[in-house]
Structure formats: C-alpha cells, structure tokens
Amino acid sequence: QKEVEQDPGPLSVPEGAIVSLNCTYSNSAFQYFMWYRQYSRKGPELLMYTYSSGNKEDGRFTAQVDKSSKYISLFIRDSQPSDSATYLCAMSIGNQFYFGTGTSLTVIP
C-alpha cells in the first residue's frame, strides 16, 4: 500500500464550479500536510500548508484535514481556467516528504 493515495483524474469542470481534490494516507504519524499546484513543465508551487485537523482557508482555496479518517482535501471555489493544473498533495514526518501522484484538473471556460 502506498503511503499516500490520490486519484489521478483527469478531472474536468466548468468555470465557476467548486472543485474537490482528495488524498488518503496510511501513516498516522504524518505531521504536516501540503497542497501544491503544478503547471505543465514547471516546478510545483506551494498552495496550502497545515498541520492540524480542521479547515484552513486562503482566498478561494480551503484545505481540510481529517486525521481520524486519514483524509485530506483541497476545495477550490469559483474555479477559473487559470486553475487548470496538476494538484499534488504531500505529507511529512521530519525530513521525509511523501507525495500523491497528482490530480490533473481542467477548468473549462
């Protein structure tokens, strides 16, 4: 079993839709949880970072962590064509970082 599981998609939504991206994990020792956005042929960009269960909001983005279920989510409100990218979840213990395989998202104008 992989440490981090993420549905690769692809996911296609109309502009303005609410997008939900999800990851599950198996190691309850993970301490920190991150979401990265990667545009084609570019390095990943940190979007959200959290360490506690609950929600964290930043503009149109909300990161949700449920440690009891070992489940994290990223919600994107009012999605825009510029949100079209691959979204990677990541989690860490100390100096070790584990990444999901990424979900490809396309927002259609």
Add this chain to the structure above:
Amino acid sequence: GAVVSQHPSRVICKSGTSVKIECRSLDFQATTMFWYRQFPKQSLMLMATSNEGSKATYEQGVEKDKFLINHASLTLSTLTVTSAHPEDSSFYICSARTGAGNTIYFGEGSWLTVV
C-alpha cells in the same frame, strides 16, 4: 513564500558529456535540499536528499556516481549528471527546506535533453 531558483531551465547536451544544474534558495537558508526527477504525466520521483556540508543520501536505484550532488552552502545545491545518455533526458526539480520549516519549496525545474 520562500523562493527557490533553479538554473538552467533548459539544457541540451551531447551524449557522453556532463551537465550541472544549480538550485539556490534566494531568501532563506536551506539545511536540506531534495532532488527529484519527473517523467511526463507522472509524479515526482525522489532521487536524493542532501544536507549542507554532508554527503547526499540517494534513493534506491539511483546511481550516485552518475548523479553527483553537492550541497556546499546553505543556499546552493548542485546536481551534475555525468556521462549523460539519452535515457537521462527528463525534468529535474529541486526543493529546499528551511531549518525550522515543515514544508518545502520547489525550484522551477530543469529540462534536460541528451542528444
């Protein structure tokens, strides 16, 4: 957020030559840097972890004599692909972690094409 700069963004080299890729943390000191390789439409594959002033730790299956990593300062790590072959053509990405930070920041990536 913290800025990590990677250079060059694109490089073409001849088979058998060596090529160096630099990764710099511009506004923080990076005690740990990571090097990844990414194939099209695939996730990041960790190649090695480097700590400033010590030898890099390579992942299983990564040839340390082929992919030389140096982390000589708190702001610079380099990856040298030695005796490059066409199968080494790929997207290489570095990331850096601050001493107290619990997340990592990525460089823009470097496209290597070996002809």
